Amino acid sequence: MQYKDYYAILGVNKDATQDDIKRAYRKLARKYHPDLNKDKSAEDKFKEVSEAHEVLGDPEKRVAYDQIGKGYQPGEEFRPPPGWDSGFEFSGGPRQASPEDMAAFSDFFESLFGGARTGRHTRAHGFHARGEDHRARIEISIEDAFTGARRAIHLQMPKVTADGHVVAEERTLNVNIPKGVRAGQHIHLKGQGAPGHGQGEAGDLYLEIAFAQHPLYHVDGRDLYLNLPVAPWEAALGGKVKAPTPGGVVDVTVPANSAQGRKLRLKGRGIPGNPPGDLYVVLQIALPPSGSDKAKRLYREMADELAFNPRASLGV
């Protein structure tokens, strides 16, 4: 197990006041809080910062940590001397971190202060309570939301073993992705959170839906956006062109005199629902390559025959 330098994690000096520590913690917590920062790395960082604060923010734990950590360097192999905590008093007062956060703390923390938790569990003997709810964010494809799907998702949940250690337990759940689900919605799996205490029932699992980046479509609520390349003559003269949609290829009528970026709405072709979303086709005028002599001739002909100044609106 590696020694952790909690002072370095919070970015404070060893002689920092309790107020300095609190300020440093709050600042980092605002930056990395998993409810505010969706990066996976932010969550790990937040756990580290919470753990450092749990120790340094509590004067009793801080004194013990300072004593035990003398001479250790961060990352150095660490082994607490037997009976090291006999000279320290721990009041077991109110904790700053929640039980679910504490469960994710490092082995290093566990080896120093894990005993206090065991005590808490003993006190909880014969006590029944519902398990905590768990939350996770999952990425699904737009197609999954379009048709509904069954997906195996992999989740890691911290688990306290019988001897008080914390392990990350991986589990796989088969989840029905409901048709028409939108980004930011949560799906609720009853009884899939943390196990209950005593005979209490298990908590629930909430999965927040996010869409994975799609090569063709963008999502806004239930609406989809598709950039559709068209030839200049298709935009100018109008006509039927083919467009992919999650439900299959459709014919889109391009009106004559369409400008670059024109949005065409295919009603009800977005993500299903009541009402279903729309699919917006955004026309992107693509130029034919001018490499061949024939193409060059046609471009020159247009230049000669058409009085067209694309910069007229700029006054030049």
Added chain:
Amino acid sequence: MPRSPQSMPPVDVISDEPELSLDEACAACGLTREEIGAYVAEGIAEARGPVVEWRFSRLTVVRLSRARRLERDLGLNPAGALLALDLMAEIERLQRRLALFEDEG
């Protein structure tokens, strides 16, 4: 050790339907009645009228537990936690909009 996939748990999309009583909401998010009351006073829920008539949607319950975590971890009060959640939602909405334009370049 990864476990083999479990049998299909029942799934429902969290609805906006106000269906939970105050005590059911307490059980679902681990907040006390007083803590939820403080959020109701800040206008988080559809709760109106006498306490026995208060109803909460599952979506509200998710928001409540998020707000409570922010309150605890960042030293906020309920109004500040709700403000943070509102701003986060707005940022996410804008980021989604931004993604529409960034890809067109």
